[in-house]
Amino acid sequence: xxxxxxxxxxxxxxxxxxxxxxxxxxxxxxxxxxxxxxxxxxxxxxxxxxxxxxxxxxxxxxxxxxxxxxxxxxxxxxxxxxxxxxxxxxxxxxxxxxxxxxxxxxxxxxxxxxxxxxxxxxxxxxxxxxxxxxxxxxxxxxxxxxxxxxxxxxxxxxxxxxxxxxxxxxxxxxxxxxxxxxxxxxxxxxxxxxxxxxxxxxxxxxxxxxxxxxxxxx
Numbered sequence: 001x002x003x004x005x006x007x008x009x010x011x012x013x014x015x016x017x018x019x020x021x022x023x024x025x026x027x028x029x030x031x032x033x034x035x036x037x038x039x040x041x042x043x044x045x046x047x048x049x050x051x052x053x054x055x056x057x058x059x060x061x062x063x064x065x066x067x068x069x070x071x072x073x074x075x076x077x078x079x080x081x082x083x084x085x086x087x088x089x090x091x092x093x094x095x096x097x098x099x100x101x102x103x104x105x106x107x108x109x110x111x112x113x114x115x116x117x118x119x120x121x122x123x124x125x126x127x128x129x130x131x132x133x134x135x136x137x138x139x140x141x142x143x144x145x146x147x148x149x150x151x152x153x154x155x156x157x158x159x160x161x162x163x164x165x166x167x168x169x170x171x172x173x174x175x176x177x178x179x180x181x182x183x184x185x186x187x188x189x190x191x192x193x194x195x196x197x198x199x200x201x202x203x204x205x206x207x208x209x210x211x212x213x214x215x216x217x218x
Contacts, residue, residue, distance in 0.1 A: 005068065007043060008087040010061040015083040018045070021058055021201075022078045024176050025049055034077060035100040036090065038068040047074065048099045051152075052172040055104060058201040071096035104195060104204040109188035113163050120160070120185045120196075124174035127155050127167050163187040165194045169203040178203065 009015060025032045028050035035046040045058040068090075076091035134151055135143065156168035165187050173179050173196060181199035188195045195204040 003092060004089050005066070006087055006089045007038070007066065007068075008063040008085075010041070010063050012086060014060055015081045015086050015088065018058070018060065018088075019078055019081050019083065021045075021177060022047075022074050022081075025074050026078070030075065032074040033071055033094060033097055033100065034074050035071045035096060035103070036068065036077075037103075038062070038066045040065045043068075046100070046103055048097070049172055049176065052156075052168050052175075053205065054169050054172040055099065055204045056172060056176055056178070056201065057104070057204065058176075058178075071100050104193050104202075105190045109190045109195060111186060112189050112194075113161070113187045115161070115163075115185050115187070117179070117182045117185055120170060121174070121179055123160055123167065124170045124179060127158070127171060128174070131155050160187065160196075163194070164189075164207065165196055166205055166207070169194070169196050169205045173198060173201075173203045176201070176203075 022034070022045075025034075025047050032047065032050070037044045037046070041062045041064065043060045043062055045060065047056050047058075048054070049056060070090060070093045072091045073094050077088070080091050081088045131152060134155075135148065138147065156166060156171055158167045159165055160167060160170055178198045178201045179185075183199040186197045188197060192206050193204055194207050195202050
């Protein structure tokens with residue numbers, strides 16, 4: 001395998017979808033990194049959008065099986081995506097951030113709930129609207145970083161119904177475009193992790209301890 005292997009996507013338009021997904025990451029952090037893992041015919045792209053304290057996972061089906069584990073610059077990855085050919089020649093590896101060494105477990109997830117898409121979508125838009133309204137209600141001299149951070153923590157630490165999933169995971173999925181499919185949304189649990197899986201990807205968050213973590217050195 002060369003240092004810049006090329007991966008071809010199984011579905012037309014997937015490269016354009018990935019450009020849009022990764023561009024959302026870059027809006028928060030121009031220096032963002034992504035960990036790429038290929039097992040068989042599935043490429044899993046792991047990212048951690050700034051401020052959310054949530055891992056996002058975007059799976060992509062490939063034309064043929066491969067094996068690869070690499071952390072790359074999100075900006076370089078976007079530039080390497082060829083929308084016309086539906087492929088990507090992977091950029092070189094970078095030193096990964098600390099989160100890239102501790103990923104959610106690959107299997108063994110226990111289902112907690114299946115929710116209608118509309119319920120989850122409305123929860124996401126409601127917390128975004130509440131944050132905006134409460135921010136705008138503050139006097140200009142009260143809109144300090146500490147005040148806004150405390151407000152965000154209050155709102156996005158709430159849970160999605162009785163699932164225990166922090167709303168920051170729902171907010172992240174909404175912001176990354178993972179709630180665009182109208183299919184039901186599933187909440188799953190494994191050890192100290194909770195995961196929200198949609199038809200387009202997942203968000204995962206550690207909620208207690210370190211039990212059940214899948215730790216892989218970068």
